[in-house]
Amino acid sequence: MTGWWKNRSSAGKVELYTRWSFYLFVALEIVSFGMVPVAAAAGKSSHTVPLLLFTLVCGHAALCGVLTSESLHWVVGRRERPVRLAVVTAVASGAATFIVLALEAAGKIPERGVTAMLLPAFTWFSAGALVLALRSVRKMRWVGPAAAAGTGLTALALGLPAGEALGYAVVVLLGSLFFIFTCGFSAWLLRTVYELDHSREVQARLAVAEERLRFGRDLHDVMGRNLAVIALKSELAIQLARRERPEAVEQMIEVQRIAQESQREVRDVVRGYRQADLAVELEGARGVLSAAGMDCRVDFRAGRGPELPAEVQSALGWVVREATTNILRHGDAHRCLIRLTAEETGSVTLLVENDGAPEAPAGPPGSGLAGLRERLAALDGTLQAGLVGDGRFRLRAEIPNRRPQELEVRA
Incomplete structure (x- = not known):
């Protein structure tokens, strides 16, 4: 009603x-x-x-x-x-x-x-x-x-x-x-x-476009020089091969080395792009939610943060990023709670809960939650998301971990 x-x-x-x-x-x-x-x-x-x-x-x-x-x-x-x-x-x-x-x-x-x-x-x-x-x-x-x-x-x-x-x-x-x-x-x-x-809405689109431009610049910086060197050395190898000079083989070996190095650098760029720092994402969530007019209180001490493995922090950082995006795009939230807990039993739990969630989804489910489940599944983790009553939406991610510590962030 x-x-x-x-x-x-x-x-x-x-x-x-x-x-x-x-x-x-x-x-x-x-x-x-x-x-x-x-x-x-x-x-x-x-x-x-x-x-x-x-x-x-x-x-x-x-x-x-x-x-x-x-x-x-x-x-x-x-x-x-x-x-x-x-x-x-x-x-x-x-x-x-x-x-x-x-x-x-x-x-x-x-x-x-x-x-x-x-x-x-x-x-x-x-x-x-x-x-x-x-x-x-x-x-x-x-x-x-x-x-x-x-x-x-x-x-x-x-x-x-x-x-x-x-x-x-x-x-x-x-x-x-x-x-x-x-x-x-x-x-x-x-x-x-x-x-x-x-x-x-325009600001959110510009942020996505800026991130794409940054990724494009990183790829250009990595591949531009290497591709130019590969082109020059390939041309030199062709000229030496036509003259039946033995140095052509050395030039092609060098081309192969540069190509393999380029592959490694591209993997590093993509890996860094796909990884999300948990502390950065928490601070970013606080700034974005505050700018949107929500009741945002964050208690995060960098020196006493959770000592989690890099892959766990990256996965949970993506959960925070996706949850923040969903809060801004859907519903009319005024309050949000983000709680990160590392229990002694060896599981790390991230809970994101906000009010003002619509009772029915505005459209077909997107690929954001599916992508998060894939990331967490690679670490034997699970993800649960859905309405819990009174217009509140709860997202719960859990990943096995052996380092107990607790951090609560109220946003």
């Missing part, structure tokens, strides 16, 4: 809250303002004008709701800006305001205070909806004064008293400015949240 909320990202939650807050404006306009003429006409013989006004309020509220929905889609970058719908809403709001003032001037309004209640319904909510379809603050600030001036001038043109027209204009101006500020700030906040979420 709560998956529709827990399975959303932080940006998605902010959008859902903002969207339904604006949808409540539709009900607020109908209930708070639309029922005013109906209530004022209670006990009277004619209900034509009150029903007309109620219909206008309902239609205007629905139109503003549709414009709000489309504008929010534009704010988060899903659709184009609803320019035509905004123009239709502005024209419809102006027409509804003119009808109310014309009925007031003709004496058709049941009660005198009904007009003062209906004008805000057609100006305040439309001003807020129109602001959502604007990006420039300079354009937003003219919506309220334009609505107030239009209302006041229309009232004067229809023959209403100047004091009454001024009062309508002031009410429209003050309420419109409040709705303009509220809606404009909400749109800016929603846009900023999505930009931050996108920036985090």
Whole structure:
């Protein structure tokens, strides 16, 4: 029942809250303002004008709701800006305001205070909806004064008293400015949240690309010189062989030696690339989780760290790296616990647990956990991962070891 909320990202939650807050404006306009003429006409013989006004309020509220929905889609970058719908809403709001003032001037309004209640319904909510379809603050600030001036001038043109027209204009101006500020700030906040979420994804992609470039540079540094020497010595051996010189054999022996040395250097580069230092990965996890806004506390003393074999540290370092990546990519974690324990029985256990995990996976399982299981299996280790309730995800890796020591890292 709560998956529709827990399975959303932080940006998605902010959008859902903002969207339904604006949808409540539709009900607020109908209930708070639309029922005013109906209530004022209670006990009277004619209900034509009150029903007309109620219909206008309902239609205007629905139109503003549709414009709000489309504008929010534009704010988060899903659709184009609803320019035509905004123009239709502005024209419809102006027409509804003119009808109310014309009925007031003709004496058709049941009660005198009904007009003062209906004008805000057609100006305040439309001003807020129109602001959502604007990006420039300079354009937003003219919506309220334009609505107030239009209302006041229309009232004067229809023959209403100047004091009454001024009062309508002031009410429209003050309420419109409040709705303009509220809606404009909400749109800016929603846009900023999505930009931050996108920036985090881009940052993760750039980190992967940077690592690939580093690996490529290392391979170029290792292979570039050796390949150039192999090419030169091969060319020299060809020339000597054509002249039937015995030195050609020595040059080819040298080419063979350089090729074997290159193979060894490439293996060293790949081995260093695939190995992960546990201490470095723990410090990296702390920095990344803190930068992501999570409750991150790390207690790791380099001088008193676990004395584990290099291959065990490398495997556990990869577990920390993969777990940190999954926490950032999936769910909406606020707290995380990383515990490393080397028991006297000879097993090393790494536990990574975080909250905010989605109840259902966002897509098909990736190769990250499968790769970790392969690494741990080479050391007779095991890996368990899954939900443990209350939105918590637990990843547990265990590797046999003979050196007992314990380290707890809270992140």
